[in-house]
Amino acid sequence: MRPPPSLRAREARGTAALLAPAYLWLTAAVFLPLGVMLGVSFLTETPFGGREWAVTLGQYEAALGKPLYRELLRRSLLLAGEVTLWCVVIGWPAAFVLAKVIGPRRRGALFLLTILPFWSNGLVRVFSWAILLRGDGVIDRAVEGLTPLEVEGGLLFTREAVVIGLVHAYLPYVVLTGYLSISAIGDDLLEAARSLGASRRLTFLRVVAPLSLPGVAAGAALIFVPVAGAFMEPRILGGREGTFLGTVIEDQFTAVFNWPFGAALSFVLLAAVLAVLAVSAPAVRAAR
Amino acid sequence: MTGEIRLEGVSRRFGPGAPAADAVDLVVPEGSFYGLLGPSGSGKTTLLRLVAGFETADAGHILIGGEAAESLPPERRDLGVVFQSYALFPNMSVAGNVGFGLRARNLPRRERRSRVEEALALVRLEGLAGRRPHALSGGQRQRVALARALAIRPRALLLDEPLSALDRALRAEMQVELRRIQREAGVTTLFVTHDQEEALTLSDRIGLLRDGRLVQEGPPREVYRRPRTAWAARFLGEATVFEGTPEAGGLTLADGARIGWTDAAPGARLAAIRPEDVTLLRLEDPVPEGWNALEAELEVSIFSGPTATHRLRRGDLALAALTKGGEGPAAAPGDRLVLAWPPERTAPLEG
Amino acid sequence: MSGRAWRNAGRLWLALVLLFLYLPIAVMAAMSLNASPFYQLPFEFSWRWYEDLAGNRQLQRAAWTSIWIAATTAGLATALGTAAAVALHRGPRGRRVLEALLFPPIAVPWLITGTAMLVFFFLVGIGRGNGAVLVGHVALAIPYVVLVVSARLRALDPALEEAARSLGASRWTAFRSVTLPFLAPGVIAGALFAFAVSFDQFVISYFLQAPGETTLPVEIYAAIRKGFTPEINAVSSLVIGVSMALLLLVARLVRFGDLR
Numbered sequence: 001m002r003p004p005p006s007l008r009a010r011e012a013r014g015t016a017a018l019l020a021p022a023y024l025w026l027t028a029a030v031f032l033p034l035g036v037m038l039g040v041s042f043l044t045e046t047p048f049g050g051r052e053w054a055v056t057l058g059q060y061e062a063a064l065g066k067p068l069y070r071e072l073l074r075r076s077l078l079l080a081g082e083v084t085l086w087c088v089v090i091g092w093p094a095a096f097v098l099a100k101v102i103g104p105r106r107r108g109a110l111f112l113l114t115i116l117p118f119w120s121n122g123l124v125r126v127f128s129w130a131i132l133l134r135g136d137g138v139i140d141r142a143v144e145g146l147t148p149l150e151v152e153g154g155l156l157f158t159r160e161a162v163v164i165g166l167v168h169a170y171l172p173y174v175v176l177t178g179y180l181s182i183s184a185i186g187d188d189l190l191e192a193a194r195s196l197g198a199s200r201r202l203t204f205l206r207v208v209a210p211l212s213l214p215g216v217a218a219g220a221a222l223i224f225v226p227v228a229g230a231f232m233e234p235r236i237l238g239g240r241e242g243t244f245l246g247t248v249i250e251d252q253f254t255a256v257f258n259w260p261f262g263a264a265l266s267f268v269l270l271a272a273v274l275a276v277l278a279v280s281a282p283a284v285r286a287a288r
Numbered sequence: 289m290t291g292e293i294r295l296e297g298v299s300r301r302f303g304p305g306a307p308a309a310d311a312v313d314l315v316v317p318e319g320s321f322y323g324l325l326g327p328s329g330s331g332k333t334t335l336l337r338l339v340a341g342f343e344t345a346d347a348g349h350i351l352i353g354g355e356a357a358e359s360l361p362p363e364r365r366d367l368g369v370v371f372q373s374y375a376l377f378p379n380m381s382v383a384g385n386v387g388f389g390l391r392a393r394n395l396p397r398r399e400r401r402s403r404v405e406e407a408l409a410l411v412r413l414e415g416l417a418g419r420r421p422h423a424l425s426g427g428q429r430q431r432v433a434l435a436r437a438l439a440i441r442p443r444a445l446l447l448d449e450p451l452s453a454l455d456r457a458l459r460a461e462m463q464v465e466l467r468r469i470q471r472e473a474g475v476t477t478l479f480v481t482h483d484q485e486e487a488l489t490l491s492d493r494i495g496l497l498r499d500g501r502l503v504q505e506g507p508p509r510e511v512y513r514r515p516r517t518a519w520a521a522r523f524l525g526e527a528t529v530f531e532g533t534p535e536a537g538g539l540t541l542a543d544g545a546r547i548g549w550t551d552a553a554p555g556a557r558l559a560a561i562r563p564e565d566v567t568l569l570r571l572e573d574p575v576p577e578g579w580n581a582l583e584a585e586l587e588v589s590i591f592s593g594p595t596a597t598h599r600l601r602r603g604d605l606a607l608a609a610l611t612k613g614g615e616g617p618a619a620a621p622g623d624r625l626v627l628a629w630p631p632e633r634t635a636p637l638e639g
Numbered sequence: 640m641s642g643r644a645w646r647n648a649g650r651l652w653l654a655l656v657l658l659f660l661y662l663p664i665a666v667m668a669a670m671s672l673n674a675s676p677f678y679q680l681p682f683e684f685s686w687r688w689y690e691d692l693a694g695n696r697q698l699q700r701a702a703w704t705s706i707w708i709a710a711t712t713a714g715l716a717t718a719l720g721t722a723a724a725v726a727l728h729r730g731p732r733g734r735r736v737l738e739a740l741l742f743p744p745i746a747v748p749w750l751i752t753g754t755a756m757l758v759f760f761f762l763v764g765i766g767r768g769n770g771a772v773l774v775g776h777v778a779l780a781i782p783y784v785v786l787v788v789s790a791r792l793r794a795l796d797p798a799l800e801e802a803a804r805s806l807g808a809s810r811w812t813a814f815r816s817v818t819l820p821f822l823a824p825g826v827i828a829g830a831l832f833a834f835a836v837s838f839d840q841f842v843i844s845y846f847l848q849a850p851g852e853t854t855l856p857v858e859i860y861a862a863i864r865k866g867f868t869p870e871i872n873a874v875s876s877l878v879i880g881v882s883m884a885l886l887l888l889v890a891r892l893v894r895f896g897d898l899r
Contacts, residue, residue, distance in 0.1 A: 012731070012732075016726075016731070018722040018726035019723050019726045019737065021719045022722065022785070025719055025777060025778055025781060026740065026741075026744060026781060028778075029774050030744045031740075031743070032759060033752070033756045033759035033760075034747070034751075034752070034755045037754065037758050037759070048761060091656075093652055094656045098653065101649045102650070110653065110657075112887070113657060114656065114657065116886055116887070117660050117661070117664065120835075120879050120882040121839040121879050121882050123839075123856045123859060124667075124856075124879050125663065125664065125879070128666065128667035128875070131670060131872070132666055168659065168660065171656070171659075175656075186373065188371045188372075188373050188375035189377060191342050191362065191369070191371070192377075192436075193377075193392075194341075194363045195340055195365070195368070196388050196389030196436065196437075196440060197363045197393055199392065200645055202391070202392055206391075207377055207379070210379040222746065226749070228748065229748030229750040230748075230750075231842075232841060232845075249750060249751075250750065253754045253758075259758055263754070263755075263758065266754060266755075269751070270748075270751060361642060
């Protein structure tokens with residue numbers, strides 16, 4: 001039985017009233033700013049302080065045309081790809097172990113332990129790697145204390161340090177999404193595979209991997225996007241080696257004060273990231 | 289011998305409480321269909337998983353085709369397992385599912401294809417090789433699961449409540465199919481169910497399992513006709529159970545009535561009779577010579593189409609009789625009737 | 640390899656992953672208790688860096704700023720997010736679109752969201768400052784609250800509220816007496832989550848903060864860039880301790896499996 005129109009209309013109004021505050025807030029704080037920034041990216045000058053400005057495509061020409069920025073974009077995408085790959089290689093088996101090897105009694109606690117750092121302060125975790133990796137830092141001292149080797153330099157302010165810090169920061173994503181999708185694979189499927197004579201390798205390759213691929217791919221996308229725009233981790237761990245598109249964008253807003261160019265670089269980055277995801281989506285689907 | 293399954297003193301315990309398997313001895317002869325029947329929690333699935341190798345026994349031996357299986361992991365036992373949920377791989381087509389075990393055995397592609405076709409023909413699903421499992425009906429999924437298990441030409445087939453997910457009409461059809469396929473493949477089959485009718489219909493032999501112990505086993509007819517305990521009598525269909533003082537060839541109830549039997553069962557204090565073996569008579573009807581006869585008051589008659597069940601009471605004793613739907617004496621609740629049956633139908637019980 | 644060997648290899652793998660995740664944090668915490676300012680070993684236990692913290696007015700002010708912004712964010716985001724989750728659960732028209740709109744705030748790199756907020760707030764005259772930071776934090780926290788509360792709502796038997804209404808309760812009474820008590824753990828978890836999101840947020844704060852009135856992460860970042868001091872170890876250890884404690888509390892209230 002359908003309620004009479006008046007009742008339905010009243011309920012719809014109530015629902016809308018509940019939705020409005022949250023979505024208005026999101027509009028004012030996220031969607032409008034993103035839209036405005038898109039507009040700013042087509043201006044010649046930062047539209048502030050009474051400066052003269054005009055509409056132009058010049059910012060995008062500069063962002064896409066200059067070899068320096070193309071190189072930075074390439075570096076950022078490569079970094080994102082590398083970090084994503086390490087996270088998948090390390091995190092997928094860990095997710096499988098959590099979901100299918102660890103007994104149910106300890107599983108919950110261990111799962112929580114794995115994803116806990118992910119929701120704790122990211123900046124502080126990056127800083128903790130700086131302590132570990134700096135020249136004359138804890139790792140150097142420990143190696144010197146335990147072996148007769150002389151260590152110098154340390155890993156801090158290298159690209160490797162940036163990769164390590166980012167993998168540390170984003171690894172729990174793959175563990176989380178991988179764990180959820182592997183948990184959804186019934187034990188009966190794994191038992192069926194074994195009863196049919198499949199080795200563990202075959203079972204993993206033909207059953208577990210294809211069935212958990214969508215989850216892991218989602219986790220990988222969630223890593224790839226923010227890593228491509230990372231600036232804080234490269235600054236702390238990379239030093240001079242830590243110049244990526246993200247740090248250059250930050251500079252446009254905090255140091256150079258060239259908002260239109262920073263905005264254009266941001267949208268170039270976003271478009272490139274989305275393009276990579278769009279290209280890899282069919283590959284993921286085909287691999288199933 | 290190649291397909292015989294033999295369990296010798298197999299025990300398995302999970303934590304405190306009743307063991308899931310308690311010193312079970314059981315033989316599934318080569319080529320036969322063995323139905324393991326028990327209520328939920330009786331340990332029947334554990335027993336099946338022990339044979340399949342998904343569980344390890346605490347004690348005892350499991351022999352498949354005369355070969356000790358304890359040290360073999362599931363993937364090397366060569367058993368076809370059909371899961372209650374079917375456990376079809378959702379990412380593979382029907383052919384991919386059926387061919388999975390052959391791929392695991394590294395069979396060449398051409399032989400794989402012909403074996404898959406053969407297995408699909410056996411379960412009559414020839415046209416569906418390219419479908420994904422989610423595009424199949426429940427009955428079709430069941431057949432794919434069966435074909436997948438048979439395609440590896442297993443030494444034996446293990447079925448875990450394979451029909452429980454199907455609706456009633458489909459289940460009846462699949463029972464017939466299952467039996468046909470098993471005969472055609474000639475494969476030794478161990479089958480687990482909680483549905484007594486299903487076990488009786490399908491099996492060459494059935495085993496009754498309770499709290500991890502094998503209580504009784506034998507051909508279905510024998511186990512049904514001659515249950516050994518009151519629990520077995522009641523679990524395997526409906527039964528009226530009498531308790532009394534033993535005497536020669538029968539027992540005397542507390543109210544003095546006598547129940548006779550023809551079996552040699554000296555000292556038995558319990559006996560059972562199936563409702564369908566009872567004839568309902570009016571008080572004035574003659575009782576056939578030598579039959580047992582008990583007078584009781586009719587409480588209710590439940591008509592259910594082809595049959596009608598009549599519940600009667602004699603003091604504390606509840607009795608049941610089954611007649612054809614339209615037959616039996618015309619009687620109303622409160623009327624007194626006589627239940628009569630030949631003594632060879634009485635089953636004396638232990639305990 | 641046998642099954643046991645495989646399983647042990649898997650456990651070892653997981654143990655190494657956990658070691659990787661926790662080792663730097665543990666070392667940082669240990670060094671915050673080491674007397675030497677230059678990470679000298681052998682380790683010599685001392686509270687001196689924490690004592691120094693007690694005298695550092697700047698960090699204390701930053702801590703208070705972080706806490707009140709996080710608390711306000713938690714209150715606002717929980718109210719708005721819970722209302723939205725309840726409304727979405729009723730299945731309004733356009734529900735899929737509305738749900739999809741929750742993801743950009745989470746998925747767009749914070750660098751881009753943060754700079755976009757900076758640009759927009761400047762152009763509309765809000766400018767930088769704690770007000771702007773609060774607006775940004777609430778926006779980031781709302782999607783998380785909606786997700787946590789929605790997960791709890793999905794576990795609610797719709798027959799409960801229907802039963803209440805068939806017994807004569809108004810929609811509001813049914814909601815208050817049946818749905819809300821059931822939702823409480825999800826709402827509390829959502830609030831704690833929102834607090835944690837704001838308390839740990841660095842990027843958005845970094846772009847929106849006016850100089851001089853910073854939150855703790857921004858203050859720590861500035862200190863790190865100036866140079867490493869064990870005092871920063873101490874405050875960082877405290878910060879990570881607080882956020883982990885908060886999330887353990889969340890985990891007690893919702894099972895993470897529900898967050899699918």
